[in-house]
Amino acid sequence: MTDFTVLPDHGLSWLEASGDHADIVLSTRVRLARNLQGHAFGPRARVNDREAVLKRFKDSAAQAPSLAGGTLIELPGVALRTRRILLERRLVTRDLLGDDETGPARGTAVHLSGHQPLTVMVNEEDHLRVQSLLSGLRIEEAWRLVDRLDEELGQEMPFAYHQEFGFLTSCPTNVGSGMRASVFMHLPGLVLTKEIGKVLQGLGQVGLTFRGLYGEGSEVVGNFFQVSNQTTLGKTEEDLVDHLDKVVRQVIQYELQARQVLLRDARGVTEDKIWRAYGLLRFARSLSFEELMNLLSGVRLGLSLKLLPGLRVYTLNKMMIFTQPAHLEEAAGRDLPPTESDAHRAAFVRRILAAEGEVSPDDAASDEGEPSDGS
Amino acid sequence: MTDFTVLPDHGLSWLEASGDHADIVLSTRVRLARNLQGHAFGPRARVNDREAVLKRFKDSAAQAPSLAGGTLIELPGVALRTRRILLERRLVTRDLLGDDETGPARGTAVHLSGHQPLTVMVNEEDHLRVQSLLSGLRIEEAWRLVDRLDEELGQEMPFAYHQEFGFLTSCPTNVGSGMRASVFMHLPGLVLTKEIGKVLQGLGQVGLTFRGLYGEGSEVVGNFFQVSNQTTLGKTEEDLVDHLDKVVRQVIQYELQARQVLLRDARGVTEDKIWRAYGLLRFARSLSFEELMNLLSGVRLGLSLKLLPGLRVYTLNKMMIFTQPAHLEEAAGRDLPPTESDAHRAAFVRRILAAEGEVSPDDAASDEGEPSDGS
Numbered sequence: 001m002t003d004f005t006v007l008p009d010h011g012l013s014w015l016e017a018s019g020d021h022a023d024i025v026l027s028t029r030v031r032l033a034r035n036l037q038g039h040a041f042g043p044r045a046r047v048n049d050r051e052a053v054l055k056r057f058k059d060s061a062a063q064a065p066s067l068a069g070g071t072l073i074e075l076p077g078v079a080l081r082t083r084r085i086l087l088e089r090r091l092v093t094r095d096l097l098g099d100d101e102t103g104p105a106r107g108t109a110v111h112l113s114g115h116q117p118l119t120v121m122v123n124e125e126d127h128l129r130v131q132s133l134l135s136g137l138r139i140e141e142a143w144r145l146v147d148r149l150d151e152e153l154g155q156e157m158p159f160a161y162h163q164e165f166g167f168l169t170s171c172p173t174n175v176g177s178g179m180r181a182s183v184f185m186h187l188p189g190l191v192l193t194k195e196i197g198k199v200l201q202g203l204g205q206v207g208l209t210f211r212g213l214y215g216e217g218s219e220v221v222g223n224f225f226q227v228s229n230q231t232t233l234g235k236t237e238e239d240l241v242d243h244l245d246k247v248v249r250q251v252i253q254y255e256l257q258a259r260q261v262l263l264r265d266a267r268g269v270t271e272d273k274i275w276r277a278y279g280l281l282r283f284a285r286s287l288s289f290e291e292l293m294n295l296l297s298g299v300r301l302g303l304s305l306k307l308l309p310g311l312r313v314y315t316l317n318k319m320m321i322f323t324q325p326a327h328l329e330e331a332a333g334r335d336l337p338p339t340e341s342d343a344h345r346a347a348f349v350r351r352i353l354a355a356e357g358e359v360s361p362d363d364a365a366s367d368e369g370e371p372s373d374g375s
Numbered sequence: 376m377t378d379f380t381v382l383p384d385h386g387l388s389w390l391e392a393s394g395d396h397a398d399i400v401l402s403t404r405v406r407l408a409r410n411l412q413g414h415a416f417g418p419r420a421r422v423n424d425r426e427a428v429l430k431r432f433k434d435s436a437a438q439a440p441s442l443a444g445g446t447l448i449e450l451p452g453v454a455l456r457t458r459r460i461l462l463e464r465r466l467v468t469r470d471l472l473g474d475d476e477t478g479p480a481r482g483t484a485v486h487l488s489g490h491q492p493l494t495v496m497v498n499e500e501d502h503l504r505v506q507s508l509l510s511g512l513r514i515e516e517a518w519r520l521v522d523r524l525d526e527e528l529g530q531e532m533p534f535a536y537h538q539e540f541g542f543l544t545s546c547p548t549n550v551g552s553g554m555r556a557s558v559f560m561h562l563p564g565l566v567l568t569k570e571i572g573k574v575l576q577g578l579g580q581v582g583l584t585f586r587g588l589y590g591e592g593s594e595v596v597g598n599f600f601q602v603s604n605q606t607t608l609g610k611t612e613e614d615l616v617d618h619l620d621k622v623v624r625q626v627i628q629y630e631l632q633a634r635q636v637l638l639r640d641a642r643g644v645t646e647d648k649i650w651r652a653y654g655l656l657r658f659a660r661s662l663s664f665e666e667l668m669n670l671l672s673g674v675r676l677g678l679s680l681k682l683l684p685g686l687r688v689y690t691l692n693k694m695m696i697f698t699q700p701a702h703l704e705e706a707a708g709r710d711l712p713p714t715e716s717d718a719h720r721a722a723f724v725r726r727i728l729a730a731e732g733e734v735s736p737d738d739a740a741s742d743e744g745e746p747s748d749g750s
Contacts, residue, residue, distance in 0.1 A: 268660065268714065269661070271660045272721075275658040276655055276659050279655050279656075282654050282657075283650040283653055283657070284647055284651050284654065285650050286643060286647040
C-alpha cells in the first residue's frame with residue numbers, strides 16, 4: 001500500500017486556508033486536458049495505447065522541473081482503500097479509478113508532485129489531465145502552475161493540436177484550451193437569503209456552471225458549490241481565467257452582502273443555527289457525512305462572522321476530508337460498516353474540536369440582553 | 376409584589392432531587408379537597424361565602440402547627456407575573472388564578488408554608504385544597520403531612536362530611552377521601568421502546584390515570600407523566616396510597632428494564648440522542664419551552680444511565696421551572712415577547728450548564744473503539 005506519509009503535504013496543501021477569501025473560497029483548481037499525437041484517445045484507446053502513453057509520460061515527467069521530487073502511483077497496483085483516499089483528497093477522479101469491482105484499467109496512474117500542488121492523471125478521459133489545486137482564491141496562480149508544467153511536458157511529448165480548434169480532447173466540450181478552472185465556494189448567506197437561485201442562473205448567462213464537491217453529477221451539500229468555466233473553445237486561457245476570477249469576486253461580494261442582511265434581519269436565528277451546529281459537532285456520537293457537511297456549513301459561517309472565535313478555517317477544511325469513509329477506515333485500520341463509520345466520524349470531529357480548545361458558548365454573545373440566573 | 380426571596384425554599388423544595396428514585400420520579404403530590412359546612416361550595420359559592428371561608432381559614436391556619444411560619448397570599452392583590460410564577464412552581468392551579476384579564480376572584484388565596492412542603496389553596500374548586508409536594512417518590516410521607524394538617528384544620532373548622540359518602544366536594548369525582556395522590560415521572564425508556572402505551576393502558580385498569588405536567592388537560596411533553604389515582608370513593612386513604620405506591624414502583628421497574636433494553640439493543644442511537652440533547656442545551660441561542668423539555672428528557676436519561684456524570688438531577692429539575700415564561704420575565708425584570716423569551720431561556724440554560732462544570736464529550740465513552748486522529 002502506498003505510504004502517504006512520505007508525501008510532504010499528503011497532497012492536501014489546498015486545505016491550509018491560505019489565499020484570498022479562504023473562509024468563502026476553499027480552493028481553486030485548474031486542469032488541462034491533453035492527448036498525445038499518434039495514439040487513439042478516449043474510448044478508442046486500447047491497452048497498448050494506454051501503456052505507451054504512460055511510458056511516454058514517465059519519461060517526460062522525469063525531465064519536468066515542476067514534477068521534481070514527486071511520486072508516480074500506478075493505480076492497478078494500489079489497494080482499494082488507498083484509491084478511495086486519493087479520490088476523497090480530490091487528487092484523482094472516479095473515472096480514473098474505474099469501479100470498485102474491476103478496479104483501475106491498465107495504464108492508469110497519477111503523479112503526485114513533491115514540491116508543487118500539481119498532479120497529473122494519466123489515461124483518464126484524456127491521456128493526461130494536468131491539475132493544480134490551491135487553497136483559497138488563486139485562479140491566476142493555479143493557471144500559471146499548470147501552464148508551466150504543460151510547457152515542460154509539451155517539450156517532451158507532441159500533444160494533439162489542431163490549428164483551428166486548438167488542443168484536441170476526448171470530449172468535444174474540452175476542445176480548445178482544454179482548460180477547466182474551478183473554484184470551490186461556500187455560499188450559506190446566498191442560500192439562507194434565498195438569493196442563490198438568481199446567482200446560479202446568472203453564472204449560466206456568463207458561460208460559467210456549478211457542481212457539487214466531487215464535480216460533475218455530484219450533489220451540492222452544506223452550501224458548498226464548485227463554480228467553473230463551461231466553455232473552452234474560442235477564448236484564450238488568460239481570458240477564461242480573468243473572466244472566472246472577476247465573476248467569482250462578484251459572487252463573493254453578493255455572499256458578503258447576504259451575510260450582512262442575515263445579521264441585520266435575522267441575527268438571532270442565524271446565531272442559533274450556528275451555535276446549534278457547533279453543539280452537535282461537539283457532542284454528537286453519530287454523524288453521517290451529509291449531516292456533517294451541513295453542520296460544518298453552519299460553523300464555517302459562524303467563524304466567518306466572528307461568532308466562533310476559537311476555531312480556524314484550516315480545522316474545518318481538514319474535518320471535511322478526514323471524515324470521509326476511506327480516511328476513517330485508514331485511521332481505524334479496518335473496514336467500517338456505515339453505522340460504525342458514522343460513530344468514528346463523530347468521534348474524530350469531537351477530538352479535533354476538543355484539541356482546538358474550548359469555544360465558550362458566550363464568547364460572542366449577541367447584542368441582546370442576557371438574563372441573569374433566575375434563582 | 377410578593378417577594379419570593381423571603382420564602383425559605385421559594386416553595387421549591389420538591390426540586391431538590393431527594394427521595395427514592397429521584398432521577399425517575401421528580402416529585403410526589405398529595406392533595407385533599409375540603410369544604411366547610413354552612414357555606415355553599417363550588418359554582419354556587421358567592422362572594423360572601425368565599426370571604427367567610429377565607430376568614431375561617433385564616434383563623435384556623437393561625438392555630439395549625441403545620442402552617443407555622445408560612446405566608447398567606449391573597450391573590451386579588453397579587454401582580455399578574457407573580458401569579459404566573461406561583462402557577463409555574465405548581466403551588467397554585469390555573470383555576471385558582473382565574474383568567475389573565477379578570478384576575479383571581481375575591482376570596483381566593485394560597486397559604487405557602489414556612490417549614491413544611493405544604494400549601495393550601497383557598498376558594499379554588501373546593502373551599503380548601505390542602506396539598507403537599509415532595510421531591511422523589513414519597514407518597515406515604517406526603518400523605519402523612521396533608522393528613523396531619525387536615526386534622527389540625529379540622530379541629531378549627533367543621534368540614535362537610537357525609538356518613539355514607541365521606542367528605543363532600545364540589546365535583547363528585549372527589550367525593551369520599553377527597554384525596555388525589557400523584558407522582559410526576561420521567562419515562563423515556565418506555566417511550567423509546569414503545570412500551571408506554573401498554574403501561575398507560577394498564578394504569579387505567581387498576582384505577583389510575585395519567586396527565587401532563589400541569590394536571591388535567593395539559594399535554595405530555597419530554598416524556599414526563601403525572602400518574603395519579605382516578606377514584607376517591609369507597610377506599611381508605613391508606614389503601615389508595617399503598618396501591619399507588621405499589622403500582623408506581625412497578626412502573627419504575629418497567630422503565631428500568633426498558634432502559635436496559637435500550638442499552639443492549641440501541642446503545643449507539645441512545646448515546647447519540649443524549650449527547651445531541653446536551654450539545655444543543657449547551658450551545659443553542661433560542662429554545663422554546665417544549666423543545667427544552669424534550670432536550671431535558673434526553674439529558675435526564677443520560678444522567679440516569681451515568682453517561683453524563685458531571686450533571687446533577689437537581690440542576691435539571693431547576694431548569695424545568697426557571698425556564699418558564701414568567702420566571703424568565705422575573706429574572707429579566709420586564710415582559711418578554713416569545714422570541715425574546717426563547718433567547719432568554721437558552722441563555723439561562725447555557726449559564727446553568729456552564730456553572731455545573733464542563734461535561735467532557737468523551738467522559739463516558741462508549742465501548743466501541745474510538746478512532747485516532749486520521750492525520
